[in-house]
Amino acid sequence: MQEMVHKDQLKGHKAVVVGAGRSGLSAAALLESLGAGVRLLEKRTDFDVSQLDSRGLFNVEPVLGEHRPEHFQGADLVVVSPGISLAMVRGLCPAGQTVISELELASWFISEPVIAVTGTNGKTTTCMLIQKVLEKAGRRVFTGGNIGTPLSDHVLSGKRADILVLEVSSFQLQGCSGFTPHVGVLLNFSANHLDHHESEDEYFRAKMQLFARQGPMDLAVLPLDLRARVESDFRIKSNITYFAPTGRFHCPGLPGAHNQANMEAAMLACGFVDVSRNIFDQALLEFVPPPHRQEVFLQDKGVRYINDSKATTLEAMTAALKAFDSPIRLLAGGRYKGGDFSLLAGTLQEKAAKVYLFGDSREIFEDAWKNSADMEHFADLEQAAARAVQEAGPGDNVLLSPGTSSFDLFNNYQERGEAFKVAVRKATGITLQ
Structure with a gap:
């Protein structure tokens, strides 16, 4: 219960938090409020440690760079941020050490x-x-x-x-x-x-x-x-x-x-x-859904432009293709996370006018769809979007639904989605008022 949180609850205990993202900083703040001594591990050597001061975490010890077994010695508790492998962390910890997530x-x-x-x-x-x-x-x-x-x-x-x-x-x-x-x-x-x-x-x-x-x-x-x-x-x-x-x-x-x-x-x-x-x-x-999820953000000259940057899996891409009418001009590409994209061949033949590939995973998409869709590859999203805008006509849907993670060209799917919207507006000549 929240009313049981008090500053001496973990006094004398040592905790290690792995990852200095939002969840890691929150876990460190909670542990410090409970009286624990906290060491914060972050692989990024360019991490801005002033973020600790801005959160009032003046007693948290930051350790930047690769994680090593000695970083976990003497800890009573290890808290791992989302996205960091628990198996990797447990492999560095002494046997029997308690390793949990921030959620736990x-x-x-x-x-x-x-x-x-x-x-x-x-x-x-x-x-x-x-x-x-x-x-x-x-x-x-x-x-x-x-x-x-x-x-x-x-x-x-x-x-x-x-x-x-x-x-x-x-x-x-x-x-x-x-x-x-x-x-x-x-x-x-x-x-x-x-x-x-x-x-x-x-x-x-x-x-x-x-x-x-x-x-x-x-x-x-x-x-x-x-x-x-x-x-x-x-x-x-x-x-x-x-x-x-x-x-x-x-x-x-x-x-x-x-x-x-x-x-x-x-x-x-x-x-x-x-x-x-x-x-x-x-x-x-x-209800207004969150952005980057089948977001129809622009309609111009009979063409719908749809930002589905959050579609980082084969299944999410499939759902988007089935949610919108033909013809679809599909923008896809990024860092491959798994899935058999040949399973989409029939849907592409039915619904896609053309596929505009960008970034990584070109070979995976081209091999899976070589007999199913007209495809063209571009070095980046802006070039792909510009060509799709140029070739789209009334009744078309220009759909960004990448089917992959964003980490080849972008920091996250939100950045990718915003870049797509900027590229479309630039190519259509329609700017935000």
């Missing part, structure tokens, strides 16, 4: 009920939809976790909410042993992050950690197409309900069958905490 650490100090959402695709949009519905129902909501604000910051704020809505990733769940949501939602599952996880099975088991400690008063919401796999390999003690898209919801901002599935999951989660269908439907009509 913060969960020790909350008392509010939690709706936690995981899945390969659609997590952020579904969390924000659930937040919208709950606020429409008059609830005080904190939304964070793997999006926006880390849970540790909520604990530190001392503010109370009626319910917490958390996006949780496989990376975070791998470092959890006590985190237990009142409602756990798995939206979908497909091969992803295989550059981080040892196998698809390990990735799936990380996702299923969401339900490992639930009890009979809790709810597990799972996709119907995973029912056989779940029931053969896992023992879930909570109430289980399965969902599939039915087409019964209307939300102008959420096109496509995949969003119908996400809305089904959101309705089940909200219904379990006593939100009516009427409130849910009202919230759908008002």
Whole structure:
């Protein structure tokens, strides 16, 4: 419980935080507020240590550069930021050392009920939809976790909410042993992050950690197409309900069958905490999805321009292609994370007028689609967007849905999406007022 956080709680204890991103800094702040001595490890040697002072972390010891076993000696607790391999960290730690995620650490100090959402695709949009519905129902909501604000910051704020809505990733769940949501939602599952996880099975088991400690008063919401796999390999003690898209919801901002599935999951989660269908439907009509997710940001001369930069997987790209009408001029490319893109060959033949490749993974796309689509490769996104704008005509959809991570040319998918919008506006001559 938050009221149990006091400055002497971990006095005399030493903690190591791995990663100085938003979650790592939040974990360090929480640990220091509890009285622990904190060492912060960050591989980037250009990390601006003045960020510690700006957060009031004057006693945190920063260590920059490659992590070494001696950095973990004497620590009572190691907290790992999302995206950093727990297996790598455990390999550097002494045997038996406690290694957890920031999510697990913060969960020790909350008392509010939690709706936690995981899945390969659609997590952020579904969390924000659930937040919208709950606020429409008059609830005080904190939304964070793997999006926006880390849970540790909520604990530190001392503010109370009626319910917490958390996006949780496989990376975070791998470092959890006590985190237990009142409602756990798995939206979908497909091969992803295989550059981080040892196998698809390990990735799936990380996702299923969401339900490992639930009890009979809790709810597990799972996709119907995973029912056989779940029931053969896992023992879930909570109430289980399965969902599939039915087409019964209307939300102008959420096109496509995949969003119908996400809305089904959101309705089940909200219904379990006593939100009516009427409130849910009202919230759908008002809901504005977050940017970079099938975002129609410009219509000009009969052409729609769609920013789906968050589509970093094959499945997300497939959903986008199916959500919009033909003909589609598809911009794709980036750092490959896994998936068999030849499975999209039929959809491309049906829907794509042309594919504009940019950045890394050219060979993967060209090999998968060589008999299915007209393709052209460009060194960067701006050149690809300019050619797509030049060749698009009335009725076309120019769609950025990369199917890969952004880390070849950009720092994150948000930067990539904004670069696409700038490139389109430059090529069309339409600037923001």
